[in-house]
Amino acid sequence: MTSRDGTAAVIRTHGVTKVFGSVSAVVDLDLTVRSGDIYGFLGSNGSGKTTTVRCLLGLVLPTSGRIEIFGQEMPKASGAVLERVGALVEGPAAYGHLSGLANLMHLDASGKAPAGPLGGSRRDRRDRATHALGLVGLQSVGRRPVRGYSLGMRQRLGLAAAMLRQPELLILDEPTNGLDPSGIREIRELLGTLHDSGTTILLSSHLLSEVEQLCTRIGLLDRGELVLEQDLAVLRAPTGRVVIVTPDPDRAAALLGGAVEECDGERLVVRARDPGDLNARLVGSGVVVRELGPERRSLEDVVDAHSSRRGQHEVAR
Incomplete structure (x- = not known):
């Protein structure tokens, strides 16, 4: 199973639709996650992200369509497929009276964790669990009952469970929910390390800055429909325009004339082929230039351009 560019496809859906009563949660979804992707699965709350993730894992059956993971049809091949997958969906479950x-x-030991190349003895399980706790920063509280954990600590425990057996594919639904900024940064770094070691990641999130800093490719759901799927580098490529920041916007605009396409305070967006020549022209005419460089669209701009629910995607700072 390969994607359109010839890269192996780890996840592929074909016309997946999920209907609950009179509500279409997911509509005719054709999604492709390639081997080596950190795939940012975006959409506002209620857009169908969690329903899609649950369908991928066989927790919910699609009304129609087909899902393939590692080239095998789900949920028919779930026994073999899920051994290679780690997942965190919605809130992590745990026994409160037991330690992490x-x-x-x-x-x-229950067999609900993905199988892997390591052994299955109690000592092996303890070593794996201890290692996973260390990965998510819970080594110091691993022996405390989970009922005393904060929401953020429970989320970390869910991530540790997803990574118990070094899965080839991680499917994570809002993995930084409940974490403070430093915790979000730590999880982002952890996922980057896992990706570097060869793990493919599907990350469902509505935090655009989290996705923009981590992901290599995005898919955008809007009212259950996939309205965009593309490499992030392509979406954020230079637009062919130049952004100028100057305390002399009126002088700069008068000098550049019709090449100025936007002017907002000290920020001008100019149509120009050569930023170097543009800078020399401004400076040579005595215009103070604080910043000058190619315009690139932010992920927020991209999402708003394709979404019918503008402004409903949170941007974490």
Whole structure:
């Protein structure tokens, strides 16, 4: 199974639709996650992201359409496929009276954690659980009962469970929910490290800055429909215009005339082929230039351009 550019496709859906009563949560979804992607699955709350993720994992059956993971049809091949997948969907589940370490060891022993190349003895399970707790920064509280964990700590425990057996594919639904900015940064760095080691990641989120800093490719859901799927580098490529920041916007605009396409305070957007020549022309005419460079669209701009619910995607700072 390959994507259109010849890269192996880890996840592919064909016309997936999910209807709940009179509500179409997902509509005719054709989605492709390639091997090596960090795929940012975007959409406002209620756009169908979690329903899609649950369909991918066989937790919900699609009304119509077909899902393939590692080239095998889901949920028919779920026994073989899910051994290679780690997942965190909605809120992480745990036994409150058990410690974080005991929860992970129980999950590993129950067979609900993805299988892997390591052994299956109690010592092996303890080693895996201890390592996973360390990855998410819970090593110091691993022996405390989970009922005393904060929301952020529970979210970290869910991530540790998803990574117990070094899965080839991670499917994460809002993995930084409940985390403070430093926790978000730590999880972002962890996911980057996992990606560098060869893990393919599908990250469902509505936090645009999180996706923009981490992901290589995005898919945007709007009212259940996939309205955009593209490499982030392509979406954020230079537009062919130049952004100028100057304390002399009126002088700059008068000098450049019709080449100025936008003017907002000290910020001008200019149609120009050569930023270097443009800078020399401004400076040579005595215009102070604070910043000058190619215009690139932000992910927020891209999402707003394709979304019918503008302004409903949170941007974490």
